[in-house]
Amino acid sequence: xxxxxxxxxxxxxxxxxxxxxxxxxxxxxxxxxxxxxxxxxxxxxxxxxxxxxxxxxxxxxxxxxxxxxxxxxxxxxxxxxxxxxxxxxxxxxxxxxxxxxxxxxxxxxxxxxxxxxxxxxxxxxxxxxxxxxxxxxxxxxxxxxxxxxxxxxxxxxxxxxxxxxxxxxxxxxxxxxxxxxxxxxxxxxxxxxxxxxxxxxxxxxxxxxxxxxxxxxxxxxxxxxxxxxxxxxxxxxxxxxxxxxxx
Amino acid sequence: xxxxxxxxxxxxxxxxxxxxxxxxxxxxxxxxxxxxxxxxxxxxxxxxxxxxxxxxxxxxxxxxxxxxxxxxxxxxxxxxxxxxxxxxxxxxxxxxxxxxxxxxxxxxxxxxxxxxx
Amino acid sequence: xxxxxxxxxxxxxxxxxxxxxxxxxxxxxxxxxxxxxxxxxxxxxxxxxxxxxxxxxxxxxxxxxxxxxxxxxxxxxxxxxxxxxxxxxxxxxxxxxxxxxxxxxxxxxxxxxxxxxxxxxxxxxxxxxxxxxx
Numbered sequence: 001x002x003x004x005x006x007x008x009x010x011x012x013x014x015x016x017x018x019x020x021x022x023x024x025x026x027x028x029x030x031x032x033x034x035x036x037x038x039x040x041x042x043x044x045x046x047x048x049x050x051x052x053x054x055x056x057x058x059x060x061x062x063x064x065x066x067x068x069x070x071x072x073x074x075x076x077x078x079x080x081x082x083x084x085x086x087x088x089x090x091x092x093x094x095x096x097x098x099x100x101x102x103x104x105x106x107x108x109x110x111x112x113x114x115x116x117x118x119x120x121x122x123x124x125x126x127x128x129x130x131x132x133x134x135x136x137x138x139x140x141x142x143x144x145x146x147x148x149x150x151x152x153x154x155x156x157x158x159x160x161x162x163x164x165x166x167x168x169x170x171x172x173x174x175x176x177x178x179x180x181x182x183x184x185x186x187x188x189x190x191x192x193x194x195x196x197x198x199x200x201x202x203x204x205x206x207x208x209x210x211x212x213x214x215x216x217x218x219x220x221x222x223x224x225x226x227x228x229x230x231x232x233x234x235x236x237x238x239x240x241x242x243x244x245x246x247x
Numbered sequence: 248x249x250x251x252x253x254x255x256x257x258x259x260x261x262x263x264x265x266x267x268x269x270x271x272x273x274x275x276x277x278x279x280x281x282x283x284x285x286x287x288x289x290x291x292x293x294x295x296x297x298x299x300x301x302x303x304x305x306x307x308x309x310x311x312x313x314x315x316x317x318x319x320x321x322x323x324x325x326x327x328x329x330x331x332x333x334x335x336x337x338x339x340x341x342x343x344x345x346x347x348x349x350x351x352x353x354x355x356x357x358x359x360x361x362x363x364x
Numbered sequence: 365x366x367x368x369x370x371x372x373x374x375x376x377x378x379x380x381x382x383x384x385x386x387x388x389x390x391x392x393x394x395x396x397x398x399x400x401x402x403x404x405x406x407x408x409x410x411x412x413x414x415x416x417x418x419x420x421x422x423x424x425x426x427x428x429x430x431x432x433x434x435x436x437x438x439x440x441x442x443x444x445x446x447x448x449x450x451x452x453x454x455x456x457x458x459x460x461x462x463x464x465x466x467x468x469x470x471x472x473x474x475x476x477x478x479x480x481x482x483x484x485x486x487x488x489x490x491x492x493x494x495x496x497x498x
Contacts, residue, residue, distance in 0.1 A: 014374045070388070097375040105375060142466065160391060163380045164330055203254040206326045206398070207458065210390040226462035229258055236255035268404045269452035274489035276407050276448055278496055279414065280441030284433040291496060293422045299495065300418055309415065313408045320408075323401035331385060331395055352408060359415050 005029040005080055006087035007038050009050065012098050020098060022089075023047075029084060035075040036064050039090065039102075052102035059216060062152030066102055067091040072154035072214045093157040095166075109153060112169050115195055116177035121188025139184040146179035146224055148217040155211035155221050161204055168204040169196060171211035171221030178224040181231075189231075197232045205229075257322055257346070264319025267312055301363040313356040314349075321345035396447075397454045403447035406440070456481035 004026045012020040025046055027038040036054055043050050054064040057076045064075045069089050080088065096104035126133075155171035156162050162170045177196055181189045196202050205225045212222040283290035291299070299305055325345040329335045381387070385395040417428035431437060460477035 012376050014376075017376075020376055094378070097377045099375055138470075141470070158390075160330060160380065160384055160394075163384070164333060165335065197254070199254055203258065206330060206394070208390065208394040209458070209461075210388070210394075212461075213390055220461070223461040223464070226458075227464050229255075230462055233255040233259050233262075237259075264404075265451075265455050268407075268448065269455040270485055270488040271492060272404060272407050272448045273445065273452055273485075274492050275411070275496075276441065276445050278493065280410065280432065280445065281438065284429070284438060288497065290429070291498075293418075293425050295498075296496075297418055300415060305495075309411065313411060316404050316408050320401040320405040323398050324405075327395070327398040327401070331398070333380070333382060352405075352412075356408075356412055359412055359419070363419060 003029055005038075005084060007035075007042065008087050008089045009039070009042070009102070010091040010098075011050070011101050012092075014100055020092075024087065027080075029080055029086075031079075031081055033080050035066070035068055035073070035078045035080060035088060035090060038080055038088070039075065050102075051100045060150060062150030065093050065152040065154050065157070067094055067157065072157040074152060074154070074216050077216060093153060095157055095159065095163040096153070106153060108166065109151070109156060109170065109173065112173040113151070113176065116169065116173045117188055117192055117195070118173075118176040118180055120180065120183065120186050121191060122185075123187050133185040135184055142184075143179045143182035146175050146182065146219055149176055149179070149219045149221075150217055152216065154214045154216065155219075158210040158214040160208055160210075161206055165200075165204060167200040169201045171205075171225065172219075174202060174205075174228060175219055175221035175224040178228055181228075193232060193235060196228065197235075202228045202232060257318070260315065260318035261322035264315035264317070264322075268316045268319055271312055272316065297363075306360040306363070310353075310356055310360045314353040317349040317352040317356075318346075321349040393454075396450060400447040400451035400454075403444040404451065406444050407448065410441075452485060456485065 005028075007025045007027050008022050009025060010020045011017070011023045025038075025042045027041050030037075033041075036057065039050065039052055040054075043052075052064070052066070054076065055061040056063075059074055059077045062074070065072060066075050067073070067090070068075065068078050069083060070091075072093060075090070090102065092098045092102045092104045096106060096108070099105050149172055151172060153172065155175075159168075159171055162168050174196060177192045180186045181192060202225050205222075207222060207226060209222045212220045215221065278288065282288040300309070322345070325341055328341050328345075329338070334341070385391045414428065417425045432441075456478055459481055460472075460474035463477060465472040465477060
């Protein structure tokens with residue numbers, strides 16, 4: 001095994017560069033090194049100006065998502081040896097504006113996430129003295145998969161619909177809305193439906209399905225969106241059959 | 248409710264069309280488009296086919312199959328044009344072409360299948 | 365005269381290429397799947413032409429049958445058949461994703477939903493073939 005591997009990193013310096021350029025670094029190819037280790041090696045030993053986001057190094061915080069050889073990856077869980085003999089191309093996440101080097105601006109997602117109200121909504125909170133809201137393991141199981149989302153945004157980088165139409169709510173925001181809809185303690189489904197049944201919401205999705213493929217937490221946002229469409233369609237039929245009913 | 252009004256309806260038509268198209272079209276296209284013209288299977292004669300197609304249930308079946316398939320096409324093709332060619336700004340024209348095409352096609356199907364000699 | 369100042373952006377946003385759907389395998393599969401709708405529309409046109417020829421009498425129907433045997437039409441139908449089969453397979457495989465069926469508190473595995481779809485496909489095809497070939 002070669003002891004070095006070439007890392008082709010995208011650089012962009014705002015205010016100086018008009019567009020990103022690529023810079024190649026030779027880094028040690030170690031069996032236990034992930035792409036993030038290589039980036040940290042460059043930052044510590046070769047070029048301190050290289051800028052990227054990371055935190056936990058263990059696939060929980062969701063901040064080190066980047067494009068590795070064209071594919072959205074958590075760089076803390078992507079081993080260099082899988083790309084030997086190289087080179088390994090590291091780029092910022094697709095479909096977001098690049099702030100600097102490998103850092104993208106995710107404010108658009110944060111706005112969308114808030115819009116889908118990812119918290120428990122109750123019509124009326126019960127008094128504290130009544131104790132906690134109980135939930136059976138089965139009830140937990142209905143939404144658990146969607147609750148694994150770490151907001152790493154690999155799904156947004158994989159989604160061509162979001163790339164083409166930045167108004168689209170996008171995979172994670174809809175999956176997280178579905179996570180609360182499916183929660184037995186929640187009563188906010190109709191509030192969320194009003195927001196997400198817009199054409200920029202669930203209907204923009206054409207079920208490319210790549211969001212589900214790239215999700216490191218197996219959340220299956222594509223499935224969540226299709227299930228949401230089915231729910232919205234059922235609600236629509238109900239409102240047609242019983243226009244006086246209201247929701 | 249503004250924009251949300253007809254998307255569920257169009258999606259339901261798209262889905263229903265997707266189901267009937269998936270179930271029924273491959274075998275029919277295989278028989279009439281390949282197996283009979285190429286002589287792999289003996290084609291039914293004119294009279295027996297006419298008798299089959301004249302049956303009210305067969306005509307109803309063909310009408311539903313054509314109509315739903317056309318709305319399935321309309322919905323999918325609309326998004327293929329949006330995404331594949333990046334021409335969402337032409338959406339009114341695309342919508343008219345796709346759903347208008349499906350409506351016209353359904354009327355033609357209804358006209359052809361309504362009465363048989 | 366001073367040289368014009370070059371515009372330097374604060375952020376960089378890459379656009380999507382017109383040919384983005386060639387860029388990744390899942391995208392290519394997606395665009396092929398969506399294109400199958402054209403084959404579906406072609407089948408409807410073919411069926412309506414067939415019905416029309418049938419109504420116009422035996423002579424016109426024979427002319428239409430001869431047209432169907434034209435090599436170009438055959439090639440178009442081979443391509444269309446590929447696409448409608450591709451549509452059927454992808455449709456049945458994706459159906460379980462849209463339907464999260466739960467039985468006894470557990471999500472029914474995808475295969476148990478996709479499986480019956482394929483069985484239904486075979487049954488419907490057999491019934492239709494029986495009616496046509498009878």
